[in-house]
Amino acid sequence: MADNDIHPAGRLGGALGIGQKWGGSAKPAAQASIGRRPGRMAVTTTGLTKRYGDTCVVDGVDLAVPEHAVYGFLGPNGAGKSTTMKMLLGLVHPTQGSATILGASLTPENRLEVLRRVGSLIESPSCYPHLTARENLEIARQLRGLPKSEIDEVLKIVRLDDPSVHRKRVGNFSLGMKQRLGIACALMGRPPLLLLDEPTNGLDPSGIHEIRALIKGLPRMFDMTVVVSSHLLSEVDQMADHVGIICKGRMVWQGPLASLHACGRHWIGLKTTDNARALEFLPGAQTDPDDAAHLRIKAVDDVTAARLSLGLAERGIGVVRMEEHEDSLEDIFLAITGMEETL
Numbered sequence: 001m002a003d004n005d006i007h008p009a010g011r012l013g014g015a016l017g018i019g020q021k022w023g024g025s026a027k028p029a030a031q032a033s034i035g036r037r038p039g040r041m042a043v044t045t046t047g048l049t050k051r052y053g054d055t056c057v058v059d060g061v062d063l064a065v066p067e068h069a070v071y072g073f074l075g076p077n078g079a080g081k082s083t084t085m086k087m088l089l090g091l092v093h094p095t096q097g098s099a100t101i102l103g104a105s106l107t108p109e110n111r112l113e114v115l116r117r118v119g120s121l122i123e124s125p126s127c128y129p130h131l132t133a134r135e136n137l138e139i140a141r142q143l144r145g146l147p148k149s150e151i152d153e154v155l156k157i158v159r160l161d162d163p164s165v166h167r168k169r170v171g172n173f174s175l176g177m178k179q180r181l182g183i184a185c186a187l188m189g190r191p192p193l194l195l196l197d198e199p200t201n202g203l204d205p206s207g208i209h210e211i212r213a214l215i216k217g218l219p220r221m222f223d224m225t226v227v228v229s230s231h232l233l234s235e236v237d238q239m240a241d242h243v244g245i246i247c248k249g250r251m252v253w254q255g256p257l258a259s260l261h262a263c264g265r266h267w268i269g270l271k272t273t274d275n276a277r278a279l280e281f282l283p284g285a286q287t288d289p290d291d292a293a294h295l296r297i298k299a300v301d302d303v304t305a306a307r308l309s310l311g312l313a314e315r316g317i318g319v320v321r322m323e324e325h326e327d328s329l330e331d332i333f334l335a336i337t338g339m340e341e342t343l
């Protein structure tokens with residue numbers, strides 16, 4: 001794990017960790033260490049906080065979004081994702097804390113200048129329903145002073161360039177088409193940073209697949225950094241390469257997706273003809289807490305696994321089953337957040 005990752009309990013590493021959750025409750029990011037990333041950051045925040053009255057909905061969040069990443073901002077409903085993104089866009093005034101965007105500190109004075117280089121889709125896209133996609137984009141194009149060719153280009157990127165769509169009013173668009181139009185609008189001028197708040201909300205599986213593929217390709221196609229919020233683990237897993245997990249307003253984990261996966265437990269499940277005797281022979285073996293008919297041992301390489309299996313056979317213990325297992329991202333998420341229910 002890179003030293004810049006935030007994680008509440010660290011890797012389970014050599015410890016078997018059988019049947020253990022990581023301490024039950026999320027530890028605040030403030031208790032974890034954050035080092036410096038070698039790469040450049042597209043977005044950073046320091047102690048970003050939003051209170052509404054007595055309620056703190058975003059609590060000292062330190063975001064670190066590397067340039068050219070697809071950064072999945074993950075958290076359950078009401079965790080504070082939209083509020084954080086709105087603060088980055090100057091739509092909500094932070095109670096405390098600061099932010100840098102594309103290397104510039106975000107201040108009330110330079111906000112417009114900085115945000116000129118940021119595309120966004122927050123909540124559902126706001127379009128004129130009586131106009132076509134092209135007419136809607138034309139308004140945005142003129143406001144931003146972009147060349148006319150922009151419209152065809154972004155319509156092509158989001159695949160709304162089909163002739164059957166040309167005359168269709170946006171009011172008659174499906175949800176997926178509206179979402180694609182919102183992304184097209186955010187992509188106009190190809191800003192180096194894109195903030196997308198739950199862009200796949202309400203889409204059917206094929207729509208989700210399409211938007212996910214589009215977002216995934218943006219850093220490579222246009223040198224962009226994309227911050228995309230979601231409450232769906234599987235979505236972030238398939239789309240992002242960096243992840244920030246926010247829970248009850250606090251950042252509880254942040255770092256590369258691969259490091260998040262590496263936080264999980266990894267073990268071998270074993271069923272033998274005599275588990276009681278096998279337990280005596282296998283180093284560190286335990287009865288599987290979820291299935292008493294199986295044993296668990298620490299994950300080992302193939303050679304070691306073969307040696308253990310032969311060792312059991314020499315003692316007259318037959319190996320009935322030997323399977324490798326690892327925690328799902330959901331298990332890891334639950335362990336980090338200490339939440340009982342899934343996202």
Ligand SMILES: Nc1ncnc2c1ncn2[C@@H]1O[C@H](COP(=O)(O)OP(=O)(O)OP(=O)(O)O)[C@@H](O)[C@H]1O
Pocket residue numbers: 052057075076077078079080081082083084231
């Ligand atoms: N203007 C407001 N006044 C008071 N509370 C607010 C306001 N805006 C948001 N909140 C509260 O802040 C909390 C965080 O909301 P936010 O929309 O940022 O969460 P979220 O993680 O984006 O959730 P979701 O996935 O449901 O969109 C919620 O409890 C919400 O009710």
